[in-house]
Amino acid sequence: MAIALTLDDGPHPLYTPQVLAILDRYGIQATFNMVGEQVSSNLPLVREVAAAGHTITNHTWDHADMRAYPLARVVSEIDRCNDALADAGQQPSIFRAPYGYWTQTVFEACAARSLNPLGWSVDPQDWDTAHVSVQRIVRTVLRTTRPHDIILEHDGGGDRSNTVTALQIFIPELLERGFVFTAV
Numbered sequence: 001m002a003i004a005l006t007l008d009d010g011p012h013p014l015y016t017p018q019v020l021a022i023l024d025r026y027g028i029q030a031t032f033n034m035v036g037e038q039v040s041s042n043l044p045l046v047r048e049v050a051a052a053g054h055t056i057t058n059h060t061w062d063h064a065d066m067r068a069y070p071l072a073r074v075v076s077e078i079d080r081c082n083d084a085l086a087d088a089g090q091q092p093s094i095f096r097a098p099y100g101y102w103t104q105t106v107f108e109a110c111a112a113r114s115l116n117p118l119g120w121s122v123d124p125q126d127w128d129t130a131h132v133s134v135q136r137i138v139r140t141v142l143r144t145t146r147p148h149d150i151i152l153e154h155d156g157g158g159d160r161s162n163t164v165t166a167l168q169i170f171i172p173e174l175l176e177r178g179f180v181f182t183a184v
Contacts, residue, residue, distance in 0.1 A: 001147040001180060002179075002180050002181075002182045003150070003151065003174070003179050005023075005028065005030040005031070005151050005171075006032075006096070006118070006151065006152055007019060007030055008096065008152065008153070008156070009156035010035070010038055010042075010157075011034060011039065011046055011049060011155065012042075012156035012157075013042055015161075016032075018164045020052055023054070024052065026172065029055070030055070030181065031055040031056075031094070031118070032049050032155065033059035033096040034046065034057065034059055035060060035061070035063050035156065036058075036060065036061035036062065036077075036081030036082075037063075037084075039084040043087055046085065046090065050088070056085065056090045057092045057093075057094035057095060057118060058078055058081045058082055058085065058095045059081065059096050059098065060078065060098055061080035061081045061084070062077070063098045065098065065101060066097070066103070067103055070105065071105050071112075078109055078115065079113070082113070093114070093115060095113075095118065100119060102117065120151065121150050121151075122141060122145050122151040123140075123152045124136070124137040124138075124151075124152070125140070126153055126160070127154050132162065133162065137166035137170075138166050138170045141166070141170045142173055142174070145179070147179075153166075
């Protein structure tokens, strides 16, 4: 019963190390969808994520809403993030669109850069830090996760303390239920 855990919008100097410690404690590989601006200021942390065996993907330069962007601008977002990741020795083969906003142009940009698009199937809305509690994150993940699902979580982009706490609760429970975590 394989599932994948993905973490968006990092790396973050406070939350990413906490997430890495949890993943290490349970021997889990995850997928980190990194924003180029965050990568540039946290290169040692990117290297740490890679050294721990996690997958690193491109999540644009600045997490822009690209629904109205022309192809050249979408490609620029991808290229700038790829350049930042290259500085940490990474060459991603996967792309996650910010907000899950997939347009024909975004798909064309992925194809132009030979990047595989990555979505998700479980969204506990941990990104909504003003309205979503630890309990709601945990409840959503535990109630909705099925074999082959991709769980969306965040290690950057704001206060992720609820996410860190939720991971400590739902990961052991999912393992107890027989799920196996795999990186994408």
